[in-house]
Amino acid sequence: MKRFLDLADFERDEVLSLLELARRLEKQPEPRALAGRILGLVFFNPSLRTLASFQAAMARLGGNSFVITPGAGSWQVETRPGVVMDGAAAEHVREGIPALAAYCDALGIRAFAAGKDLASDLAETAFNAMASLIDKPLINLESAVNHPCQALADWKTLDDLAVPRAGRFVLSWAYHPRALPLAVPAAALHMAALRGMEVIVLRPQGFALPDAIMERARRAAAASGGSLRETAEREDALAGAEVLYVKEWGATECYGDSEADARLRSRLTGWCVRDDWFTIASSECRLMHCLPVRRNTAIADAVLDGARSVVQREAYNRLPVQMAVLHRMLKP
């Protein structure tokens, strides 16, 4: 496996095999598997779980890692092609990324959505521009519209908890003070579809996921025996749900227009997940969220601290699934 950029790049069986490897590494540690190997981590955006879990994953397998944060300790980096660099950025990704790739055996890059032009973000313009510069193994640490490591950890979480393959998986929008990227909802959607679940996207008017993301997930669902639909009605979505996967994202109707987005979301503070959301769900219904989450804004304390919440298991699972990715990618 040379690149881990998108769960959609893999067949269902390949994902299952990665998850099996993750479980094996949980039970049978391989503390020298990646001895001498180096992972470079580049963060254009903040990180807590991704940074710590990737450094830990390399260490657990006997390897090492380094961290570069452009603009904080390292140079501010330009990503646009062809620009006359007379502003704040001292370095261009065209120089910086290949140089970093030269110092490691695999590179991980985090680069959030620019959030201005939906077509450009859907095309992963910035991430792909960097990916095209290097031939080294590469891991997507969250790009404009993808977060495959989170999706893989979430899949393992569903398996760990024996959530039925055909169970109802509701991906619900939640309130946040401002527009957040589509990366996690897109990745979670695709994951649940590829797992073969009955996937329902619950979101207010104006926040429908882009057609390209929905279409791709629909194809994955069809191939895996699952299904996908969307609704704005909570009761319609949550009846019998096995999983409520909560995420905040920006209005797609007015993508890149922060004022229009603010107007739309100002009426939606009621989309803070509370206990009563689960009344008609399965008695076993789990609450999932990739974290970080704003308490009492997106999800109420009582829900996050309640028995339904499996957000800590999702966070923990970042470690074994990333160990599996690194093992498959770098084990000699």
Next chain:
Amino acid sequence: MKRFLDLADFERDEVLSLLELARRLEKQPEPRALAGRILGLVFFNPSLRTLASFQAAMARLGGNSFVITPGAGSWQVETRPGVVMDGAAAEHVREGIPALAAYCDALGIRAFAAGKDLASDLAETAFNAMASLIDKPLINLESAVNHPCQALADWKTLDDLAVPRAGRFVLSWAYHPRALPLAVPAAALHMAALRGMEVIVLRPQGFALPDAIMERARRAAAASGGSLRETAEREDALAGAEVLYVKEWGATECYGDSEADARLRSRLTGWCVRDDWFTIASSECRLMHCLPVRRNTAIADAVLDGARSVVQREAYNRLPVQMAVLHRMLKP
């Protein structure tokens, strides 16, 4: 040993045993003792010695570490319970700390005093709230009113220099442009008391250490054959002193009121330790300070650069004592 949060949690013999282990590891390195083990380090506040010495300590024992700095590379983190998170913080410690604990074998946390409410800081409200979230081995990298790693390093320094157990240990306030926390004075006080020394706190009016800190140290002194008193008179304190331990801290009389504190300290710029402070001390009298220190503000160049100063030995001793803590905590 599951937690290293406060020197007062340990019997005198347990501390002596840790110091013996530190000396053994100095002489007989164990470069594979913690192979495969991971230490997570979370810094809510700046660090130089603590950061470097803990990373070095793990490396010297064959282990690894990662560093998370909320608000700088990682998300800004909320610590208050029950709050509606619609401000700058994207993550709550209730999610962040357990997630980080999941990626390591022991977690270290630095969280300075809020400096607003003395009772809350004395109760270690913020640190204890985080500690209560996890079951992993935990190390206090400096909390509101404690710094046990510094205290243990200082004890070893006193032993290294053969400072008599019953010698006079003067903890003196020194000038600083603004109020600093009580963590180091409280920890140094307790350490010297538990070691069995004749401890004297020398401080101006308004800067007495809180009763709870004094009382606890007085009990430790009594149990160890030492003593504890306080004074505002330099001559009273320093006569025959074996150690002058210098530290800056905020006015406890008006804790949390920065204007009142500023008025009080504005008259105290003379509390910059100079050579003439040592006139009536023991000829062997040592100068100690935990660092960082403001030269010619808290301590004059001539003193810091003179033969009495053992601040570098204190700094160096962070490494072996922390190796001992980690070894006892994590060695299989």
Next chain:
Amino acid sequence: MKRFLDLADFERDEVLSLLELARRLEKQPEPRALAGRILGLVFFNPSLRTLASFQAAMARLGGNSFVITPGAGSWQVETRPGVVMDGAAAEHVREGIPALAAYCDALGIRAFAAGKDLASDLAETAFNAMASLIDKPLINLESAVNHPCQALADWKTLDDLAVPRAGRFVLSWAYHPRALPLAVPAAALHMAALRGMEVIVLRPQGFALPDAIMERARRAAAASGGSLRETAEREDALAGAEVLYVKEWGATECYGDSEADARLRSRLTGWCVRDDWFTIASSECRLMHCLPVRRNTAIADAVLDGARSVVQREAYNRLPVQMAVLHRMLKP
């Protein structure tokens, strides 16, 4: 080898021997050579290649490293001697640097030029003040007027590409929106001179390199069978050139006067290296630059992306040459 601070501290044969070791480590990895060894890295200024390549170099040799960034995660640090520290800096280098040295087997320090007083920068006042504080092995990660790791990587790059020893090496000034330090031009100049090349400095009026730097390089050239001269005429310099080494630097005529510097450079935006610069050069002529570089400001896209550019090889070579330095310095 106790210190690696300046290529000029070494005989030509010693440099050749380091380069030979670098090539050997490229072919025959020694993944346990520095097991248990720790490198401390202190960055007073931003870094991308130096940070990543030194951490990678230690890891490739089985060792470890830690990173301290004063003012970002660590205390803001004062460097001036004798100052009353009542400002922003909480720590003085006199305390901080020896403490960090105590936690590692070798220390690397980056401290750019203050850029105010040329004599002070030429004397490496700040770096030498720090170097004088410790007895540990020490590496210059770029100081006021030196960057020996870059120079060593550049020498290896010339060797890798079989650039003739007696070939013409043109060090050319290029435009940048503001004054940059003399460290890289000084180091590259000395390297090429010591290698024995025909070195020509091409720079506009007002940007001549200081006499001390030129004189030292002239002596190295003489001893190695090379030569050194300077010119402001591009045609004079580039005829038959084997290497065009591009670098931006501040006006030495008005060093420390940013307004005068800005006036001088405002007329020099034409010093952006384009393809037509190479018309009269050797057909094989290489483009070198230490990076980071501002595209289309200092060097045009077409040149950086063209076949002449070896900037990526220069960046890559940081790793093996630094492995050689560390190996020679720290291998038991």
